[in-house]
Amino acid sequence: MTGTIVEVTIPAEQFALEHTLGELETVTLEIKQMVATNRDSLMPFAWIETDERTAIEEALTNDESVADFQLIAELDTECLYQLEWVARIDHLIRILVEENGTVLAATGQDDTWHLRLLFADHDAVRNTTEYCENNGLDFTVNNILEFNTDHRNRFDLTETQQRALQLAAERGYYSVPRDSTADDLAEELGITHQALSERLRRAHGNLVDQVFVESTGTREPPELTTGESGEDTMAE
Known part of the structure; x- marks a missing residue:
């Protein structure tokens, strides 16, 4: 399996912070980390760039x-x-x-959310899209990026960083609850827990820096095809 990154847009009125985004029209909310703690709880950390803290907190209070x-x-x-x-x-x-999907990053501006999602395989992308359609959520897929060698170079990932991300996605490290621990991944990769944590941290940072800084495209997503995992060429 190869990891798949999906770029999507969702109307704020169907997701979150519609009131805040409407009240602060010139403000962009950038979600740096979004943690799903259970089926009904998502705890985001949001950077808000503005010099009007009072207005921000008033909007959040009334949202x-x-x-x-x-x-x-x-x-x-x-x-x-x-x-x-x-x-x-x-x-x-x-x-x-x-x-077992994870939110790499998300930006809310005006009345729309732009999200970058990481899935372990194509079936997860299809299931997510179908679920949203069936539940009346306008989950618009703008682009699908295969996590192969070409995109590794585009995202400025090293081979070891890509291997760690792929293994984490395949073993259910990003699922809630997790199907695999950091110690499990580190043992499989033959590295220490600390080395794995640092590798994933840098990989996540590179994905955000190299991918999410770009504006979400509007082209049709490419047809999903099965790719090679490339594990034989990604040894430590």
């Missing part, structure tokens, strides 16, 4: 999709918040949990 929020850090004109969303925001959470 029906936000159960609670906490200021984590404030740097110049950027604020980092941990958000707790209400239970109704469960469509995307449920299917991501079931299909």
